[in-house]
Amino acid sequence: xxxxxxxxxxxxxxxxxxxxxxxxxxxxxxxxxxxxxxxxxxxxxxxxxxxxxxxxxxxxxxxxxxxxxxxxxxxxxxxxxxxxxxxxxxxxxxxxxxxxxxxxxxxxxxxxxxxxxxxxxxxxxxxxxxxxxxxxxxxxxxxxxxxxxxxxxxxxxxxxxxxxxxxxxxxxxxxxxxxxxxxxxxxxxxxxxxxxxxxx
Numbered sequence: 001x002x003x004x005x006x007x008x009x010x011x012x013x014x015x016x017x018x019x020x021x022x023x024x025x026x027x028x029x030x031x032x033x034x035x036x037x038x039x040x041x042x043x044x045x046x047x048x049x050x051x052x053x054x055x056x057x058x059x060x061x062x063x064x065x066x067x068x069x070x071x072x073x074x075x076x077x078x079x080x081x082x083x084x085x086x087x088x089x090x091x092x093x094x095x096x097x098x099x100x101x102x103x104x105x106x107x108x109x110x111x112x113x114x115x116x117x118x119x120x121x122x123x124x125x126x127x128x129x130x131x132x133x134x135x136x137x138x139x140x141x142x143x144x145x146x147x148x149x150x151x152x153x154x155x156x157x158x159x160x161x162x163x164x165x166x167x168x169x170x171x172x173x174x175x176x177x178x179x180x181x182x183x184x185x186x187x188x189x190x191x192x193x194x195x196x197x198x199x200x
Contacts, residue, residue, distance in 0.1 A: 001054075001055050001056070002037070002041070002051055002055075002056045002057075002058060003055075003056070003057050003058070004033065004034060004037055004057075004058045004059075004060065005057075005058070005059050005060070005172050006030060006033060006059075006060045006062070006170065006171050006172065007059055007060065007061045007062065007171065007172040007173070008022075008025040008026075008062050008171045008172075008173075009021075009061065009062065009063040009064075010022040010024075010025065019193055019197075021064060022190065022193065022194060023114060023194070023197050023198075024064065024112070024113050024114050025062070025112070025114065025169075025171065026062070026112060026113070026114065026116050026121050027114055027162070027163035027164055027169065027198075028116070028118055028121045028160075028162070028163075028164055028169065029118070029160035029161065029162070029164040029168045029169070030164075030168065030169060030170040030171075031160060031168075032118050032121060032122055032125070032157050032160060033060060033122075033125045035122070035156055035157060036122050036125045036126050036129065036152075037058075037125075037129060039152055040126070040129055040133075040148070043148050043151075044133075044140065044144075044145075044148060048137075048139065048140070050133070050137055050140075054099075054100070054101065055098070055099070055100035055101070056100065056101045056103060057093075057100055057101070057102050057103065058103045058104075058105065058129075059102075059103070059104045059105070059172070060105055060107075060125065060128055061104060061105065061106040061107070062106075062107055062109070062112050063106060063107065063108045063109075063112070064108075064109070064110065064112055064113075065085075065108045065109070065110065074086075074087045075087070077131050077134075077135065078131070078134050078141075078142040079127050079130060079131040079134070079142065083109055083110050083111055084107055084108065084109035084110075084111060084124070084127070085107070085108045085109070086105070086106070086107050086127070086128060086131035087105075087106040087107075087108075087131075088103065088104070088105045088106070088128075088131050088132035088135055088136065089103070089104045089105075089106075090102070090103050090104075090132070090136055103132060105128045105129065105131060105132050107124065107127075107128050107131075109124065111124060112124075114163075117162065118154075118157045118158055118160060118162055119154050119157060119158065122152075122154065122157050123149075126145075126149050126152070130142060130145040130149075133145065163198075163200070165200045166191060166194055166195055166198070166200065173190060174190055174191060
């Protein structure tokens with residue numbers, strides 16, 4: 001079984017919540033990323049018997065790079081471009097006696113913003129998943145992933161409301177975030193700030 005979540009990093013260089021970064025997150029329905037994974041699963045993973053047994057938890061982490069560029073060193077990835085750096089990490093985990101594989105796929109890209117369209121967003125999500133598969137499953141190449149990507153249709157994706165309302169975005173931390181103020185942890189009202197800014 002595979003479950004998937006989306007994480008939007010809106011902390012500044014001081015590691016504190018930055019509302020300007022929060023407002024720049026893609027206003028895309030969470031079902032778009034699920035559709036992209038379903039497409040890859042149907043046309044690639046099932047045929048190659050990949051991610052079909054056991055439990056996998058995928059987190060798609062989206063980050064706007066700092067003005068100075070990428071402040072971390074990453075391994076080269078076949079998907080890296082001048083506007084995007086991909087960094088997939090896989091680890092075995094156990095929680096409450098239950099074993100699962102945690103897959104965190106980070107994408108540092110200047111293309112992430114509040115105006116990115118569903119089709120462009122879906123393309124980046126596809127590449128994020130491809131950046132993981134080409135590193136951890138050597139029989140899958142970028143050339144093969146690109147070939148399958150060209151056949152993906154966008155009719156379903158473009159039926160979802162854009163911009164998506166807050167409740168349809170479903171990013172990690174939308175339910176609340178604890179921040180340290182004057183040495184004490186206090187809740188930060190992410191939804192309230194976001195809804196106040198966009199009105200939806």
